[in-house]
Amino acid sequence: MASSAAEEQEPTALPPLLLFRRVDAAFYAALRQRYRVLDFFASGDPLPAFLAAAAADPDPPRAAVVVGGGAVRVDAAFLDAVPSLRFVFSTGAGVDHIDLAECARRGVAVANSGRVYSTDVADHAVSLLIDVLRRVSASQRFVRRGLWPVLGDYPLGNKLGSKRVGIIGLGNIGSLIAKRLEAFGCIIYYNSRKQRDSVPYKYFPNVQDLASESDVLVVACSLNKDTRHIVNKDVLEALGKDGIIVNIGRGANVDEPELVGALKDGRIAGAGLDVFENEPKVPAELLSMDNVVMTPHIAVLTSESRSDLRDTTIGNLEAFFSGKPLLTPVLPW
Amino acid sequence: MASSAAEEQEPTALPPLLLFRRVDAAFYAALRQRYRVLDFFASGDPLPAFLAAAAADPDPPRAAVVVGGGAVRVDAAFLDAVPSLRFVFSTGAGVDHIDLAECARRGVAVANSGRVYSTDVADHAVSLLIDVLRRVSASQRFVRRGLWPVLGDYPLGNKLGSKRVGIIGLGNIGSLIAKRLEAFGCIIYYNSRKQRDSVPYKYFPNVQDLASESDVLVVACSLNKDTRHIVNKDVLEALGKDGIIVNIGRGANVDEPELVGALKDGRIAGAGLDVFENEPKVPAELLSMDNVVMTPHIAVLTSESRSDLRDTTIGNLEAFFSGKPLLTPVLPW
Structure with a gap:
């Protein structure tokens, strides 16, 4: 039987993950089962404050999941704000919202949704x-x-x-x-x-x-x-x-x-x-x-691709955290 | 130089054709160049009167072009009304508006639009x-x-x-x-x-x-x-x-x-x-x-198929009138 202290400790033992995307309940549950999710949209904070708080965490985040399409831009300012970051996963195929040159310079790996869509x-x-x-x-x-x-x-x-x-x-x-x-x-x-x-x-x-x-x-x-x-x-x-x-x-x-x-x-x-x-x-x-x-940018919106995306996201995060090759790398590490 | 009498005679020398379909100008011109077109929809007559007049013609029609889809039904009554008829061309692929058994019994050949659509x-x-x-x-x-x-x-x-x-x-x-x-x-x-x-x-x-x-x-x-x-x-x-x-x-x-x-x-x-x-x-x-x-029964409605239909219609009529095999027979003759 687990002690009460162990139960309280367990969540903080999970690696932290920055999340910059709204995800459905099943996707969110799959992430929270594996990671301590720091959820930007749920926080209600402005981006600089959110990033500063994450960087100041005793266990600062090494990975981020970012929505495709550019609602959040992973540029030099973003990367400067969370210097612990080593992996960015884009949930879209396009990575025009990610400054790949800045990521390469800092040794930040990047993966995308691959062929999911x-x-x-x-x-x-x-x-x-x-x-x-x-x-x-x-x-x-x-x-x-x-x-x-x-x-x-x-x-x-x-x-x-x-x-x-x-x-x-x-x-x-x-x-x-x-x-x-x-x-x-x-x-x-x-x-x-x-x-x-x-x-x-x-x-x-x-x-x-x-x-x-x-x-x-x-x-x-x-x-x-x-x-x-x-x-x-x-x-x-x-x-x-x-x-x-x-x-x-x-x-x-x-x-x-x-x-x-x-x-x-x-x-x-x-x-x-x-x-x-x-x-x-x-x-x-x-x-x-x-x-x-x-049509309202629905070309990727099927329930099948959404579930494939969940698998691809988790697969890439697990590869990153276990030091294995990324499944769908844009910038390998 | 043609005499005035010859000029007047020329149109009646064309074989008569019963037409039960609205066609575009190019299609109509192609038909009228080759046949004396007896146009049901242009006549404004009820069907029995139209058929009776056609049957009473000194040169009664041997061929008919019928719209697909059943606006005009080629059944026993229709065939009885114009006993000279020996060929029915349906401008649709379906021939559910044509009584094939009655046509077969009377030796009336039937062709359809084939693979045009x-x-x-x-x-x-x-x-x-x-x-x-x-x-x-x-x-x-x-x-x-x-x-x-x-x-x-x-x-x-x-x-x-x-x-x-x-x-x-x-x-x-x-x-x-x-x-x-x-x-x-x-x-x-x-x-x-x-x-x-x-x-x-x-x-x-x-x-x-x-x-x-x-x-x-x-x-x-x-x-x-x-x-x-x-x-x-x-x-x-x-x-x-x-x-x-x-x-x-x-x-x-x-x-x-x-x-x-x-x-x-x-x-x-x-x-x-x-x-x-x-x-x-x-x-x-x-x-x-x-x-x-x-959609409003548009699956066949392209300008390309319309022009292919014109060619297929004329091709079948020319085959019939020259005693050659029909291009797209349903009931050969």
């Missing part, structure tokens, strides 16, 4: 594309408003097969999108930092050239200084008036005001967007457009 | 399924109503990969749906009149058994007396509360009141429907359901 994001990209081409959402509004019996046949959409789809970024997600669209008879082109020898698709070193040759552009790259506004006015111009943009990357991969202008003027034909530059704000002009399909 | 319908089925699972349309309404900044993250959807998809009817369309869903990592089961040796998917001779083992049922069969209400109360029960129905076949393949009841009570999880029992009427209860995706 890749298939869901690829599936969502395909769904957005078919929806725009085939007017699924728009025709559904027609049904829900009771217009079908009044107006009769809905206007024609466009076939997916034989469309030339230019994918920007042929990583995990881009490759899965390509695989899916091949099954629909699409012709796949791509742009990425370098040509990949292992794929049969035509490579375009330049995004504007890719856009000129494509009916559809799918943005599937990560966000960094080279890919910010990779879809700009010139690329939209090259895509042309029958062209469609699908964005499941980051909002800032596309110059949003230019996109809105091109849609308004009919300089491109339509768009399927899961991400926006100033989420959760969506440009008001888009809300009335029938040729735009918009 | 197959890929578009398969694409649409996939789109409906992803939409229901991933809440694409529902989350879009959330965005368009301005709720994203107010309510934050949208509830989780479900992953497509690893779902067991039971396809009812593994013809052209069903096979194309299977091929597409395999690329998403789905497990394909099917029911059809007989097992197909050439496919690797698990066969269920009984639809209720198929439903018991499936997460999703996709209705992709034609409509006939055996498939009317093939999805009935027992099948919905077997599919169960996490199950999803997708229907791109015919509305009457599903017992619609039972489907509505199962959706209302949460006895199944959702539905993606392009067809309804009493089109263009849609059950009012469905209009407020967020877990139902409804």
Whole structure:
């Protein structure tokens, strides 16, 4: 039988973990079973005060779990505030909110969600594309408003097969999108930092050239200084008036005001967007457009991927704390 | 130089063609270039009067083009009214509006649209399924109503990969749906009149058994007396509360009141429907359901398939009139 002292001691014996993400009950329980969770959002403290308190802990934290998407930025100031930190896990695939150079300089390992979300994001990209081409959402509004019996046949959409789809970024997600669209008879082109020898698709070193040759552009790259506004006015111009943009990357991969202008003027034909530059704000002009399909950054939101994320997070933390190789390293240690 | 008499005579020299379908200008021009078009919808006459006038023509029609879906039924009465008829072309894939036994008995050949629509319908089925699972349309309404900044993250959807998809009817369309869903990592089961040796998917001779083992049922069969209400109360029960129905076949393949009841009570999880029992009427209860995706029978409506249909129609008519084999025969002659 455990003594009362041992019972009180047990929680503090767990290694501390900084948590910068809201997680569901099962995920939270899995973390608290293994770690002394220092929960930023539950604390209600401003970030500097929260970090200072963590750093002053007798057993200061060596690991942090950070939400993807940039609500909390792991930059030099963050790392300075908790010098004990040696591992940062991002619960997103993108790590644009983590200063990797600063982490490398200080010997802080970084891991991300790996391929947990890749298939869901690829599936969502395909769904957005078919929806725009085939007017699924728009025709559904027609049904829900009771217009079908009044107006009769809905206007024609466009076939997916034989469309030339230019994918920007042929990583995990881009490759899965390509695989899916091949099954629909699409012709796949791509742009990425370098040509990949292992794929049969035509490579375009330049995004504007890719856009000129494509009916559809799918943005599937990560966000960094080279890919910010990779879809700009010139690329939209090259895509042309029958062209469609699908964005499941980051909002800032596309110059949003230019996109809105091109849609308004009919300089491109339509768009399927899961991400926006100033989420959760969506440009008001888009809300009335029938040729735009918009979802609230849900490409990763499935219960299956959420449970996979929990496993991947715990797996990486356990690897870090036991000195084993990380499962999904971005910066190994 | 042609004489005035020859000019007047020329149109009547074209073979007469009964037309029971609204067609676009290009299609109409292609028909009128080759045939003396007797246009039912343009005539404004009731069907019996229209048929009687056609039969009384000095050069009575031997061929008819009939819209798919049953607006005009080619039954014994129709065939009796125009005994000169020897060929009926249906502009749909389904021929449930044509009495094939009566046609066979009278030596009337029948052709349909063949595979013109197959890929578009398969694409649409996939789109409906992803939409229901991933809440694409529902989350879009959330965005368009301005709720994203107010309510934050949208509830989780479900992953497509690893779902067991039971396809009812593994013809052209069903096979194309299977091929597409395999690329998403789905497990394909099917029911059809007989097992197909050439496919690797698990066969269920009984639809209720198929439903018991499936997460999703996709209705992709034609409509006939055996498939009317093939999805009935027992099948919905077997599919169960996490199950999803997708229907791109015919509305009457599903017992619609039972489907509505199962959706209302949460006895199944959702539905993606392009067809309804009493089109263009849609059950009012469905209009407020967020877990139902409804499109107005648009699965075949692309400009590409419309132009393919024109070619297939003309091709079959030319084959008939020149005594060559039909391109896409249902009942050869």
